[in-house]
Amino acid sequence: MAATHLQWLDGGITAVPGILAGGVVAGIKPSGKKDLALIYSSTPARAAAVFTSNQVKGAPVLVSSEHVRGGQAQAIVASSGCANVCTGEQGIADAREMTRLVGDLLRIPAGHVLVAATGVIGIPLPMDKIRAAMPNLVKSLSPQGGRAAAEAIMTTDTRPKEAAVRVEIGGRPITIGGIAKGVAMVEPHLATMFCFVASDAAVARGALAPVLRRAVDRSFNRTTIDSDQSTSDTVAILTNGLAENTPLETGSRGIRQFAQGLDAVTTKLARMLVADGEGATKLVTVAVRGAASGRDALHAARAVANSPLVKTAINGQDPNWGRIMMALGKSPARIDPAKIAIAFGDERLVERGMQKEGVRLERVREIMGLSEYEISIDLGLGRGEDRVWTCDLSEEYVRLNAKYTT
């Protein structure tokens, strides 16, 4: 199918008609920064969500999984500073109470509220502060509030992440917008990351969840910051139908166009996440082609993207390609060292598994000095290809994480 025409919009989740958002200071974070966010669809919306695959799941993940099961939701409340994970029965009760408080104030069922939390594991939520802040949070809702919500879900993120696009589907403009956060414990299968997306599309029952899963798989599940995997990851989408299009059915041309728009938003947000990884100074695409299978291409790309030695070399702008060979060799992907070619940007550095004669190392160093570039690897075996986004491993990452709770 031809690529759907996408028009990028300013802003994020509140670029979508009928979506209000807001963010306030509840006092969960010792820094005194915004730490409580709310997203609200003025009309009931179809909802779908994808959660962490970590076996240790935060209380908000458990409660939201339950609430999203019916396929309907109208609000998402998210807090930062305390993850409400490993907090037992009290944690579950606290997460439930948050949905009830929001539901009461917005006059919607608690079961139509999703909840998410990020921050330190193992300490209880300061519910007194959250209860006290709730009325202000609801008052903060506005059609311009997307940025405040994006700020209120940040932990060590250095900047808020927003993206929005418009796609034409069946002659009608449809808007898809989202916000995200995520800085560490970020690895292939979702991590301390949130992504909340909304759209005014009307989507048929059962058609939304598969499209979301695929979008997550092609975006967030192909990023890595540090190979750790959070207990709280949540990606949720609300579609409120205000665009009054014919509801998009599974398998239709319209849902494929919607999926392209959604992919664009989640991919943009995923790249923003990696670029703002803890201590990160580079956003690097590791693209593998010529693999024996698509699965092998992904294995190979992940092995390179997760290798601490590759990531420190990226940090030091050191064209130490031997570490890429090492990482490919330790991956479960089938390789033949003598067939491997590696390029940094447009400069081919390795051919047949050895340094290319006449390689311009100066050019490679120049490319490694950019804030974004691609490492392309050709395994020379078949037609499998895939790519993963990664960042460098810096002293700042260690500094940030050595003293996180103290």
Place this chain on the structure above:
Amino acid sequence: MAATHLQWLDGGITAVPGILAGGVVAGIKPSGKKDLALIYSSTPARAAAVFTSNQVKGAPVLVSSEHVRGGQAQAIVASSGCANVCTGEQGIADAREMTRLVGDLLRIPAGHVLVAATGVIGIPLPMDKIRAAMPNLVKSLSPQGGRAAAEAIMTTDTRPKEAAVRVEIGGRPITIGGIAKGVAMVEPHLATMFCFVASDAAVARGALAPVLRRAVDRSFNRTTIDSDQSTSDTVAILTNGLAENTPLETGSRGIRQFAQGLDAVTTKLARMLVADGEGATKLVTVAVRGAASGRDALHAARAVANSPLVKTAINGQDPNWGRIMMALGKSPARIDPAKIAIAFGDERLVERGMQKEGVRLERVREIMGLSEYEISIDLGLGRGEDRVWTCDLSEEYVRLNAKYTT
């Protein structure tokens, strides 16, 4: 079987009768430090070796695999500063030439010489320097030369690693001694690490390799520094029979006693490797019990031992146990969060997956301040147990690796 009585000896590989060693400056390392090592058994010895499982294997690994196949060897030559990996046909020719040069000078077949190299990947060995240094290297052989050889195989190691024990087998004293190196690219399945062991035991044909494989599996394969895996790992053992014991047969009491002695030496060297990991300030044993199976226990221990967030918390002496829960949850081991208990040293910190009431966090911080301690995890599910040695992830690790080749 009751534990065999072990007597620790001073020194390392040359504590073994009939074993000579030496190390010299060939000029491979720009630093001008020793970079060429030789180990020589004055009589022909039985030999076995284990090599990296990385699909990209250094030329010395390929040549040594071939040479050790017959089960006989008499010398090991090892260089540091250049790994001779990804160097094509020339690399193979260079590795072969090194065994020939040593063989000629020692008047033994080149096929009885093993060769190993560690250092930067992708550049050719400076063979002119190596050729020029060979006569001096052979002259440097002495019964006190174990330390010089241990020094000559160092890269970013901060200290040489040696260990030796004496075991009584069938009334005869048997000596087992070894040297090792390894600082990064070190992960569960062998890494930029060498371990060369020798013994004066007489070992029957076919009995040596299984004992070595088991010793490696219980020692080096249970360490992790950075989860990367080198292309050059080599563990080799020579047994020259000078103890004149009845040759130790597979399945005999004697070979089990020998295995205990060998385990002691390889385990001690493995722990020394981790303690001297690049930038490491702590040696931490991650011990898991109560797993559904032994395999699950190892999976769980490795997930914790390899997590960058756990390793940075160890570095910062931060009792951030939530990250241990996170790492357990992302591992393939079966877990039930509500059954997990975690202790640092003698202080129980987590019970039923939550922070224990009345935990003495001051005591936990005190333990985390030690240079060696144990994190014990009880999964509360079954009888599987295992343990892995790890170190912290420090800013120094990043500093050392960001500019390795430049």
